[in-house]
Amino acid sequence: MRRFVADLHVHTxxxxxxxxxxxxxxxxxxxxxxxxxxxxxxxxxxxxxVTAALAAAKGTDVTVLPGMEVETKEEVHFIxxxxxxxxxxxxxxxxxAHRSGRMNDTDKFGAQFVVDAEDNLVAVKEEMLLASLTxxxxxxxxxxxxxxxxxxxxxxDRPAYSVLSQLGFIPPGLxxxxxxxxxxxxxxxxxxxFPAIGGLPVVTASDAHTIEDFLSGPKMAxxxxxxxxxEIRQALYxxxxxxxxx
Amino acid sequence: xxxNDLVGSLPLTVVAGQDKLAAEVTGGYVSDLLSNVMGxxxxxxxxxxxxxxxxxxxxxxxxxxxxxxxxxxAVPEPETVAKAEAEGIVLLTTSLTSFELVGQLYRSxxxxx
Numbered sequence: 001m002r003r004f005v006a007d008l009h010v011h012t013x014x015x016x017x018x019x020x021x022x023x024x025x026x027x028x029x030x031x032x033x034x035x036x037x038x039x040x041x042x043x044x045x046x047x048x049x050v051t052a053a054l055a056a057a058k059g060t061d062v063t064v065l066p067g068m069e070v071e072t073k074e075e076v077h078f079i080x081x082x083x084x085x086x087x088x089x090x091x092x093x094x095x096x097a098h099r100s101g102r103m104n105d106t107d108k109f110g111a112q113f114v115v116d117a118e119d120n121l122v123a124v125k126e127e128m129l130l131a132s133l134t135x136x137x138x139x140x141x142x143x144x145x146x147x148x149x150x151x152x153x154x155x156x157d158r159p160a161y162s163v164l165s166q167l168g169f170i171p172p173g174l175x176x177x178x179x180x181x182x183x184x185x186x187x188x189x190x191x192x193x194f195p196a197i198g199g200l201p202v203v204t205a206s207d208a209h210t211i212e213d214f215l216s217g218p219k220m221a222x223x224x225x226x227x228x229x230x231e232i233r234q235a236l237y238x239x240x241x242x243x244x245x246x
Numbered sequence: 247x248x249x250n251d252l253v254g255s256l257p258l259t260v261v262a263g264q265d266k267l268a269a270e271v272t273g274g275y276v277s278d279l280l281s282n283v284m285g286x287x288x289x290x291x292x293x294x295x296x297x298x299x300x301x302x303x304x305x306x307x308x309x310x311x312x313x314x315x316x317x318x319x320a321v322p323e324p325e326t327v328a329k330a331e332a333e334g335i336v337l338l339t340t341s342l343t344s345f346e347l348v349g350q351l352y353r354s355x356x357x358x359x
Contacts (some may be wrong), residue, residue, distance in 0.1 A: 074297060136323065165279060167281075167297075167301040168281045168283075168284050168304075168305055169304075171300060
């Protein structure tokens with residue numbers, strides 16, 4: 001068992017709000033240089049840069065988790081995390097079927113770049129990613145879970161795009177694994193400041209849109225045998241002597 | 247003015263809470279943020295929203311609202327309708343936009359508080 005530092009919420013340059021420096025290769029390089037063992041790539045409503053991140057991490061000690069930050073029809077953001085790329089690809093098909101069909105306005109929202117592991121431009125994603133899907137939070141969490149993924153409610157301490165801001169409280173029976181607080185809330189104080197979290201495990205992450213965010217933002221440290229999603233799930237629930245270190 | 251009066255004069259469809267239409271309407275509130283409604287809507291209000299999620303019913307119950315109108319042609323989820331029925335919350339729908347409906351409610355004498 002050893003300690004793994006994880007950042008479970010990182011945007012690449014595919015997210016229109018992220019800086020162009022957020023290439024998969026650059027993120028992985030900075031992770032390796034700064035002792036960040038696990039990085040989840042979580043772009044808005046898309047996973048096109050995950051393959052490049054996985055390729056960039058080959059031969060390094062950095063583990064990339066395929067992920068996505070999903071916006072549901074209630075305008076709630078949550079992080080979907082998967083173990084295997086094929087699970088993310090299956091989830092992307094669900095997402096594609098529930099997009100609004102609007103095209104991105106690069107001038108207003110920023111460009112959405114798909115790149116390869118060497119930072120070469122592969123494509124500019126045309127569909128508008130910063131928009132809600134036509135899928136409800138309950139359905140979306142259910143489907144992510146059914147595909148073997150984890151659903152973590154994003155930045156529940158923020159006044160917008162969070163399950164608490166949109167829905168007031170966490171609906172009973174929602175297939176959520178944990179909730180996330182942003183850098184504005186110390187993780188240890190989250191349950192007290194936001195009683196609506198209930199008994200769910202609390203994580204924190206950088207939600208990085210720049211390299212500076214990525215390096216300075218909050219992280220989790222887990223005691224795990226291996227850097228896998230299954231082990232992280234156990235750590236969040238203190239199972240089999242896996243656990244959260246800080 | 248009762249919920250029934252509004253249902254009789256405006257293009258509203260009752261989808262749950264048929265037996266609670268006699269409730270007095272003392273004001274109105276419009277918001278799609280449920281936490282905002284919990285914080286600011288006064289008891290007895292008719293609430294106009296486009297959210298059809300089942301938390302809408304819990305919020306209406308908590309705030310003691312007279313009725314909820316899901317506007318803009320949005321369709322409340324089946325769980326929402328069932329929950330409203332079970333908890334005795336009047337749930338209405340309309341194809342009018344929130345703006346249009348609020349205008350008509352205001353002209354009918356429903357004011358904010």
